[in-house]
Amino acid sequence: MKKKKIVVFSGAGMSAESGIKTFRDAGGLWEEFKIEEVATYDAWTKNQKLVLDFYNQRRKQVMEAAPNEAHKLVAELQKKFDVQVITQNIDDLHERAGSKKVLHLHGEIMKSRSSISNHLIYDLKEWEIKQGDLSEDGSQLRPHIVWFGEAVPEMDTATALTEQADIFITIGTSLNVYPAANLIHVVDSSTPKFLIDPGDFNLDYIKNLTVIKAKAVEGMDILIKKLNEYI
DSSP: OOOOOOEEOOOOOHHHTTTTTSSSTOOOGGGGSOOHHHSBHHHHOHHHHHHHHHHHHHHHHHHHOOOOHHHHHHGGGGGTSSEEEEEEEOOHHHHTTOOEEEEEESSEEEEEEEOOOOOEEOOOOSSOOOOOOOOSSSOBOOEEOOTSSSTTTTTTHHHHHHOSSSEEEEEEEOSSSTTTTHHHHSSSSTTTTTESSSSSOOOOOTTEEEOOOOHHHHHHHHHHHHHGGOO
């Protein structure tokens, strides 16, 4: 029998319990840095060293972190469902937990790319990109990250995958970052939807939505039991 398709849409709260700092919460990264200083193309043109240093530290943090139980439970869903992960996160914790199909909307911290050719992308084994590290086209390597103000090239793919969902699960996202936050509105109204997050949401207008008010690990533990009725 064909497995039902689950689409998991994850945000910063998914990795917070692995020690990865979130961007928008109190104590998050944007309290230490201004967005325009480290996460825009203008910042890159003005101060490459600062931008590289910022993402080098993020990369080092990711390499030192480990997938948490929520990442592992998402990966375990593959035993009974066809699971597609769509994540706003730039870390590789879903992959390291065992998820096979992961689409990164906002880029991947463990990759670099050419500053002028978006298709020249390279895997990183070390935590540092240095000034003078060049792509094969001769340009400075930059983080493979979608900065604020840049297009989200995987958005159309994410939308098409979401439209196929038999079950849609959102974990640890504020649903405030667009265009990614639109995905929940792409899901058919008859499709079961689950939202795991400790925050407050006014989503009564979304049909067939079950809210689990919890952090990612606790919420996934609760959800696993609920999903048994859909097998």
